[in-house]
Amino acid sequence: MDREEDFMRRALELAERGRGRVMPNPLVGCVLVRDGSVIAEGWHDHIGGLHAEQMAIADAEVRGISTTGATAYITLEPCNHFGRTPPCTEALLWAGITHVVIGAADPNPTVRGGGAAALRTEGIKVEEGLLQDECEEQMLEFIHWCKSKRPHVLLKAAVDSHGRIDGDSDLPAERFSSESSLELVHGLRAGSMAVLVGINTVIRDDPSLTVRGPDIGPREQPLRVVIDPNCRIPSDCALLRDGSAPTLVIHCTEPSDLDDAPHVERVVLTDDDGDISVMRILDMLGDRGVQSLMVEGGADTWRRFLADEAVNSAHLCRSPFTLSGDDGVIFSESELSAAGLRRVSVVDVDGDEISRWER
Numbered sequence: 001m002d003r004e005e006d007f008m009r010r011a012l013e014l015a016e017r018g019r020g021r022v023m024p025n026p027l028v029g030c031v032l033v034r035d036g037s038v039i040a041e042g043w044h045d046h047i048g049g050l051h052a053e054q055m056a057i058a059d060a061e062v063r064g065i066s067t068t069g070a071t072a073y074i075t076l077e078p079c080n081h082f083g084r085t086p087p088c089t090e091a092l093l094w095a096g097i098t099h100v101v102i103g104a105a106d107p108n109p110t111v112r113g114g115g116a117a118a119l120r121t122e123g124i125k126v127e128e129g130l131l132q133d134e135c136e137e138q139m140l141e142f143i144h145w146c147k148s149k150r151p152h153v154l155l156k157a158a159v160d161s162h163g164r165i166d167g168d169s170d171l172p173a174e175r176f177s178s179e180s181s182l183e184l185v186h187g188l189r190a191g192s193m194a195v196l197v198g199i200n201t202v203i204r205d206d207p208s209l210t211v212r213g214p215d216i217g218p219r220e221q222p223l224r225v226v227i228d229p230n231c232r233i234p235s236d237c238a239l240l241r242d243g244s245a246p247t248l249v250i251h252c253t254e255p256s257d258l259d260d261a262p263h264v265e266r267v268v269l270t271d272d273d274g275d276i277s278v279m280r281i282l283d284m285l286g287d288r289g290v291q292s293l294m295v296e297g298g299a300d301t302w303r304r305f306l307a308d309e310a311v312n313s314a315h316l317c318r319s320p321f322t323l324s325g326d327d328g329v330i331f332s333e334s335e336l337s338a339a340g341l342r343r344v345s346v347v348d349v350d351g352d353e354i355s356r357w358e359r
Contacts, residue, residue, distance in 0.1 A: 007031050007038070007073040008103055008131045012138060014043040014052070015075050020190035021046040021217035024289055026076055026142035028052040032060060032097070034070045046217035053078055053088040057095045068096030075135045077106040077128075080114040089118045099125045103135030107146035141191075144312070145291035150282040155295045155302055155314040156188055157331055160321055164328035165299055166204070178350035181317050183213060188315065190214035192294040194223040194248075194285060198301035199232050208238045209296070210245050221245030223290065227301060229276055231255040240264055250276055278308040299329045306339035314341055314357040317349075 008031075015029030022044050030052035032040040040063070042055030050058065053074060060067045078088035078100070092100065100119055105128060116126050136143055144152040158177050159165055177185075189195055189211045201207065209224045224245055226233060229252040233240065239247045243263040252270045260266070269284060271277045285293060295305055305311050314336055333343070333355070341357040348354075 003036065004073070004101065005131060007033055008075070008101065008135075010038070010041070011052075011073050011075050011103070012131070012134060014041055015138060018044045018046065020187075020211075020214055021219060022049075023047065023193050023219055024142075024291055026139040028074065028076045028139075030056040030075075031073045032056050032067055032070045033073065034067075039065050039070060040067065047219045051079070051088050051091075054091050057091055060095075066096075069098050070096070071099040071101060072097050073101045073103075073130070075103040076139065077102050077104065078115040078119070079106070080118045087115075087118075089115050092119065092124070093122055097124065100127070101130050102126065102128045103131050104139065104143075107143050109146065141193075141292035145286060145289075148286070150286040151194065151290045151293040152312050153282070153293050153295060153305060153310050154188065154192065155305060155311045155336075156185060156317075157297070157302060157314065158317040158319065159331055160319050160323045160328075162322060163318070163330045163332050164323050165297070165331050166323065166328050177317055177319055178352050180350040181319075181352045181354065184315075184317075184349065184354065186211055186213045188294055189222055190216050192222050192292045193290045194225050194292070195294045195296055196225040196227070196281075196301070197296050198298055199226060199228040199230075200300065201297040202226055202228075202233055202237055202239060204298075206234075206238050207296075208242055208245075210242070222294075223248055223285075223288075225281075225285070225293075226250065227276055227281070250281065252276060278304055278310050282310060299331050302331065303335070306335060309340060309359075311336075311339060311341065312359050316355045316357065318353040318355075320351050 011029035011031045015027040018027050025044060025047060029043045031038055040056045040060035042052045042059055044052045057067055072092060078092060080087045080089045119126050141152040195209045210221050221244055224239055224247045226249045228249050231251050233249055243261055247264045249266045250269050251266060254268050255266060269276050269280050336357050341359055343355050344358050345356045
């Protein structure tokens with residue numbers, strides 16, 4: 001069993017190479033083994049590219065190694081349907097694989113159980129559940145969406161040494177996170193299919209909300225979402241001017257006399273009480289196939305998502321820097337705890353204390 005776990009752990013390592021590049025597909029790794037030795041490896045590298053099983057088989061072919069009679073260790077149940085690529089079950093059969101070890105079952109309702117069953121029907125020995133928890137953790141957002149049809153929500157907050165998210169409202173916004181912390185933020189964005197802010201953040205900070213730094217391959221930039229109940233979004237803000245990423249603005253009433261660029265979409269999403277419900281936002285995004293949502297600010301938006309118990313995980317960055325002035329909005333760890341989240345780790349990043357929280 002130890003050797004089998006080693007092979008699956010290697011498949012998990014390979015799968016990580018597709019992080020941020022394969023969405024909306026899940027991360028998947030595959031190792032082909034014969035006589036106790038690895039003969040080929042593969043992973044799903046980018047959207048539209050070969051699946052992990054197909055890459056591993058191609059790896060063996062390039063090196064002139066026969067895959068007949070080999071065992072495949074795969075972190076996710078092989079697909080048995082036509083999508084951007086042919087079914088992986090067919091590739092495994094064609095390659096002469098006789099034994100398949102699966103980490104996690106595919107929760108996608110269009111696939112559920114089909115891959116394993118198809119292989120067994122063809123006489124392939126199939127084992128399931130090896131390192132299942134680790135495999136499911138790696139593809140957490142994909143599994144969450146498949147089961148709930150809502151995106152997994154990550155809240156990202158940054159505060160100064162006193163827990164403030166900004167200084168005096170009359171002063172320009174101040175930057176207080178380190179370069180390394182900013183790199184981490186872009187890594188979190190790269191791992192998200194959508195990034196959401198409230199209208200006050202747009203007016204005050206004019207963010208671009210794009211991924212800068214991490215390689216996300218050929219996939220589109222994350223969808224930028226703005227909660228703007230009263231149509232206050234400035235016409236000259238970066239989100240409306242910059243067409244490098246799609247932008248979705250959510251209103252309570254239909255705006256008039258607009259001449260938006262093609263990358264901008266506006267929707268009206270109003271409850272009976274005239275407000276915009278967090279759960280309706282998540283339902284709408286889930287219906288659009290958004291599996292992971294990063295909520296970046298500001299404090300009012302964080303609190304709305306926390307109050308509705310819609311936050312699945314959080315990253316809180318506390319800087320040693322102190323913002324100028326004596327006022328400013330306070331956001332504390334106690335608000336995460338009160339919403340049912342627990343701190344699972346704390347790391348130091350160039351002086352910034354970054355804590356990770358999970359529901």
